[in-house]
Each structure stands twice: as C-alpha cells, then as structure tokens.
Amino acid sequence: MAKSLKENELKKVSYNLLLANRRRIGKYQYTVPSPETYPYQWLWDSCFHSIVLVHFNVEDAKKELLSLVSSQFKDGLIPHMIYWERTNAINIHWGRHGTSSITQPPMIAYAVWQIYKKDNGREFLQKIYPNLYSYYNYLITERDPRQHHLSGIINPDESGEDNSPRFDIPLGLLPQQTLEESTKRRVALVNKHIACDFNVKDCMRNFFWVKDVPFNSILIENLQAMENIAGVLNLHQDVTFFNLQQNLMKKAMRDLMFEDGIFWSTYGENYKKIKVKTWAIFAPLFAKIYSKSEAKKLIKNQLLNSREFATNYPVPTVSIDEQSYDPTGFWRGPVWIAINWFIFKGLLNYGFYEIAEKIKQSSIDLVKKNGFREQFNPETGEGLGAYNFTWGTLVADMIEEVNN
Ligand code: GLC
Numbered sequence: 001m002a003k004s005l006k007e008n009e010l011k012k013v014s015y016n017l018l019l020a021n022r023r024r025i026g027k028y029q030y031t032v033p034s035p036e037t038y039p040y041q042w043l044w045d046s047c048f049h050s051i052v053l054v055h056f057n058v059e060d061a062k063k064e065l066l067s068l069v070s071s072q073f074k075d076g077l078i079p080h081m082i083y084w085e086r087t088n089a090i091n092i093h094w095g096r097h098g099t100s101s102i103t104q105p106p107m108i109a110y111a112v113w114q115i116y117k118k119d120n121g122r123e124f125l126q127k128i129y130p131n132l133y134s135y136y137n138y139l140i141t142e143r144d145p146r147q148h149h150l151s152g153i154i155n156p157d158e159s160g161e162d163n164s165p166r167f168d169i170p171l172g173l174l175p176q177q178t179l180e181e182s183t184k185r186r187v188a189l190v191n192k193h194i195a196c197d198f199n200v201k202d203c204m205r206n207f208f209w210v211k212d213v214p215f216n217s218i219l220i221e222n223l224q225a226m227e228n229i230a231g232v233l234n235l236h237q238d239v240t241f242f243n244l245q246q247n248l249m250k251k252a253m254r255d256l257m258f259e260d261g262i263f264w265s266t267y268g269e270n271y272k273k274i275k276v277k278t279w280a281i282f283a284p285l286f287a288k289i290y291s292k293s294e295a296k297k298l299i300k301n302q303l304l305n306s307r308e309f310a311t312n313y314p315v316p317t318v319s320i321d322e323q324s325y326d327p328t329g330f331w332r333g334p335v336w337i338a339i340n341w342f343i344f345k346g347l348l349n350y351g352f353y354e355i356a357e358k359i360k361q362s363s364i365d366l367v368k369k370n371g372f373r374e375q376f377n378p379e380t381g382e383g384l385g386a387y388n389f390t391w392g393t394l395v396a397d398m399i400e401e402v403n404n
Contacts, residue, residue: 001013001367001368001369001370001371002368005368007364007399010364010367010368010395010396010399011055011396011399011400014052014392014393014395014396015052015056015393015396017372017388017390017392017393018031018049018052018053018056018390018393020035020388021033021034021035021388021390022060023084023085025084025085028063028066028067028070028084029060029063029064029067030046030063030064030067030068030082030084031045031046031049031064031390032390033045033386033389033390033391034374034386034387034388034389034390035388036089036386036387036388037089037374037385037386037387037389038089038090038386038389039085039087039089040081040082040083040084040089040090041067041068041081041082041083041084042080042081042104043068043078043079043080043081043103043104043105043106043107043108044080044104044105044107044160044338045390045391046064046065046067046068046111047065047068047107047108047110047111048107048338048341048390048391048393048394049061049064049390049393050062050064050065050111050114050115051110051111051114051394051397052393052394052396052397054114054115054118055396055397055400058115058118058119061111061114061115061118062115062124065108065111065112065115065128066127066128067082068082068108069108069128069131069132069135070082071098071099072131072134072135075134075138075142076134076135076136076137076138076139076142077103077135077138077142078103078106078108078131078135079094079096079099079100079101079102079103080094080100080102080103080104080157080158081094081099081100082098082099083098083099092183092187092190093187093190094190095190095193095194095198101190101193101194101198102154102155102157102158102190102193103139103158104157104158104159104160105158105159105160105214105215105218105219106135106136106139106215106218106219106222107218107222108132108135108222109132109136109222109223109225109226109229110218110221110222110225112124112125112128112132112225112229113225113228113229116228116229116232122232122233125229125232125233126233129229129230129233132226132229133226133238136219136222136223136226136242139151139219140219140245142200142201143200145200145201145202145205148252148256149245149248149249149251149252150211150216150249150252150253150256150257151211151215151216151219151249152200152205152209152210152211153208153209153210153211153212153215154189154193154200154204154205154207154208154209155186155189155190155193155208156171156182156186156208156210157186158212158215159210159212159214159215160214161214161278161317161331162182162186162330162331163179163182163183163329163330163331163332164278164280164317164318164331164332165276165278165318165322165324165332166210166212166265166274166276166278166280167182167210168276168324169267169274169276170208170209170210170267170268170274171185171186171208172185173185175322175323175324176323176324179329179330189207189208192204192207209267209268209269210265210266210267210274211256211257211265211266211267211271212265212280213253213257213263213264213265213280213281213283213284214279214280214283214342216249216253217253217263217283217284217286217287217289218283218286218287218342219249220246220249220250220253220287220289221286221287223242223245223246223249224242224246224287226238226242227239227242227243227246230242250287250289253284253289254289256271257271257273259273261294261297261298261301262281262298262302263280263281263283263284263289263290264281265280276318276322276324277302277308277318277319277321277322278317278318278319278322279309279315279316279317279318279339279342279343281298281302282298282302282303282315282342282343282346283342283346284346285298285343285346285347285349285350286342286343286345286346286349288349288350290350292350295350295352296350299347299352299355302319303315303343303355304355307320307321308320308321311378311379312378312379312380312381313335313362313365313366313376313377313378313379313380313381314335314340314358314359314362314378315335315339315340315343315359315378316333316334316335316378317331317332317333317334317335317336317339318331318332318333320333320378327377327378327379327380328377328384330375330385333377333378334375334376334377334378334384334385335362335363335366335375335376335377335378336374336375336391337363337366337367337391337392337394337395338391338394340359340360340362340363340394341363341394341397341398343359344356344359344360344363344398344401345401347359348401360395360398360399363392363394363395363398364395364398364399365381366381366383366392367392367395369381370382370383371383371387371392372387372388372389372390372391372392372393373385373386373387373389373392374386374387374389374391
C-alpha cells in the first residue's frame with residue numbers, strides 16, 4: 001500500500017476490503033476476516049466489522065450482527081464461529097455442526113450501541129434486544145455458577161487470543177511451547193466439552209476455568225452498552241439490572257484480580273493469579289476500571305517502558321521481558337490492530353490523547369507499510385499471518401474517533 005496514502009483514502013481502502021470480504025447466503029450477509037485463512041463468520045470479528053461499517057453504511061452494520069445472532073443457542077450462547085459454507089480451512093471440529101460450541105469476547109452490545117449512536121433507530125434495538133439479553137444473561141449466570149461476579153472461559157480460544165502465554169499455566173505448558181502443542185490441548189478441551197454434553201456449570205469448568213481480564217473488562221463495557229440500550233427501550237428493570245451487574249463485576253475484579261497496581265487473569269476455583277504480562281493488563285482501561293492515578297502509573301511503567309511494551313511498533317501483545325515473548329509467535333508478541341484499538345479507546349477514556357494518537361499513527365503506519373495483514377512484528381513492522389485480514393480496517397474507526 002502506498003505510504004503517502006491520506007486518511008480519507010485509507011478509509012476508502014478499508015471499506016473496499018470489507019466489501020470484498022462480504023459473503024451472502026440467502027437473506028444473510030456477513031464478512032469473512034480473511035478469504036483464504038478465515039473463510040467463516042467469527043463473533044468478535046463481526047463486531048469489529050460492524051463498528052467500522054457504521055461509518056460507511058449503517059444498514060450493512062446491522063445485517064452483519066443479525067447474521068451473527070441467527071445461530072444463537074437456546075441457552076443464550078453466541079458461538080464464536082458460524083461456518084455458513086464449509087471449506088477445507090481450519091480442520092478443527094469445534095463441537096457442533098454448522099457452528100462452534102464456544103464463545104468469544106462479547107463485543108456485540110457495544111457494536112449495537114455504535115449503530116444506535118449513528119442513526120438513533122429504535123427498531124433495530126427492539127429487534128436484536130432479546131438476543132442480546134439472553135447472551136449477556138448466559139454469561140453472567142452459566143459462566144458464573146458461584147455468583148462471584150466474574151465470567152469464566154472454558155477454552156483459550158474464548159479469549160480471542162488462542163495461543164496467548166496467559167494460558168500456558170492453566171494448560172500445563174511451558175513458556176517456550178509450540179503452536180502444535182497448544183492446539184492439541186485446546187482441541188482436547190473441546191472434546192471434554194462434548195463429553196460434558198456442553199454443561200459448563202457442573203462439568204466443563206473442572207478442566208479449564210480462567211477468569212480473563214480482557215474478557216471480563218469487555219463484558220463490563222458491554223453491560224454498560226446494555227444499560228444504555230435498555231434505557232432507550234424504556235426497560236427500567238433491565239437498566240437497574242445491567243447497572244448493578246457492572247458494579248458487582250468491577251468490585252470482583254478489584255477483590256480477586258488486582259495486585260501491585262495491575263489486574264491479572266486468574267485460573268481455577270481459588271483464583272490463582274497468572275502473572276504473565278500481556279496486553280491484558282491494559283484491557284481494564286477500555287471499561288474505566290483503573291482509577292486515573294493507577295492508569296497514569298501503568299502507562300508510565302509498562303506501556304511507555306522500552307523494556308516492556310514500548311517497541312518500535314507498539315503495542316506488542318506480550319511484554320518483551322517475558323520468557324514467552326516471541327515477536328513472530330501467534331499471540332505471543334506481534335501487534336494485532338484490534339488490540340491497539342482497545343488500548344486506543346482505553347487511553348481516550350482517561351484523556352491520554354497524545355499517547356492514543358501515537359498508537360493510532362503506529363497502527364496506520366503498519367497497515368500502510370504492509371497492508372491488511374493479520375499481525376505485525378513489533379520490532380520491524382513486518383506483516384505476519386493471514387492476508388486481506390479485516391482487523392486493519394479498525395484504523396478507519398480510530399480516524400473517525402479523533403475527527404469527531
Ligand atoms: C484467529 C484469532 C481470533 C479471530 C480469528 C478470525 O483465530 O486468534 O481472535 O477471531 O482468527 O479472525
């Protein structure tokens with residue numbers, strides 16, 4: 001891509017990529033994250049697509065999410081993958097036919113709220129609200145059987161960061177493991193899930209039970225979106241319910257995850273902290289969970305520290321002083337634009353505009369230099385993994401945010 005590309009042109013190529021990756025099946029349409037490598041529909045990817053599409057065609061943003069909820073399970077879970085048309089890509093059996101059996105970071109209410117902010121339309125909110133309600137209700141009941149106010153994940157893939165070193169200890173792996181070893185364990189967990197007859201509460205949580213910082217931070221921010229949506233729909237009891245849940249969860253994160261100024265993911269029944277420094281330590285900024293002074297310290301000591309997260313091309317997904325850090329390893333160091341987007345939004349929440357601008361610029365530079373690649377080496381900027389990968393289009397949302 002030309003390095004001289006102006007912001008408007010970058011927005012245009014972003015939209016063109018979303019159009020090129022669009023697929024239609026009957027009355028449904030959705031966007032594949034990458035035609036060759038990821039030719040299906042994914043949960044949080046579709047939320048990202050919808051957030052970007054809001055700036056170009058709000059009706060398409062709605063359609064993307066309606067396809068996503070079309071395969072929701074009876075218990076409320078929205079699966080992380082819908083195959084629509086099966087190809088040879090990704091030969092993992094994820095437990096069900098037509099979809100996977102696990103979920104992903106619950107970004108859908110946030111995406112719906114961006115749509116409402118654009119067109120102020122109640123009709124779409126009314127249509128999708130029952131799906132949203134049953135999904136979030138599932139996450140705060142089925143995924144929190146002891147009512148401790150944190151939602152558990154049962155497979156690393158539910159975090160969206162399939163091979164992150166945060167999950168090495170709960171999976172029983174060492175910091176220098178291979179993608180094959182990790183995949184084997186993650187697939188074994190899917191088989192346990194099947195053997196449990198998909199019962200998380202009584203069975204599956206005995207095998208892998210992580211309270212993940214990004215998953216819970218994202219959930220909290222989405223419960224805020226649910227509170228807003230319920231408000232527009234005059235559902236007063238739901239407003240109170242979603243407000244209360246957020247507060248309970250924020251408190252639980254403090255009580256069970258916070259130590260030495262940082263929120264750590266935990267595993268097992270007794271909330272053992274997983275003290276591996278990944279971008280996850282910044283995720284609570286997205287839901288305004290750190291206080292301003294805590295955020296200031298975290299940014300100075302970690303984000304802007306050249307021995308941790310301040311690489312040539314920020315933000316590495318794993319701190320460079322971690323044993324597991326690998327600048328080309330899958331979720332073990334490389335920059336992913338959606339992660340930069342979460343951190344960018346988090347920084348704006350606290351008024352750290354200059355640093356947010358730097359992260360936006362670095363994301364733009366990476367995409368201009370190397371195109372829409374899946375990941376980027378945080379030291380050299382080199383593009384890695386899938387091609388024509390849609391997450392880079394989030395730069396269009398970052399550009400809009402700053403222009404507004
Ligand atoms: C990879 C990523 C996951 C994403 C999927 C499709 O599996 O780890 O987060 O949803 O690709 O883009």
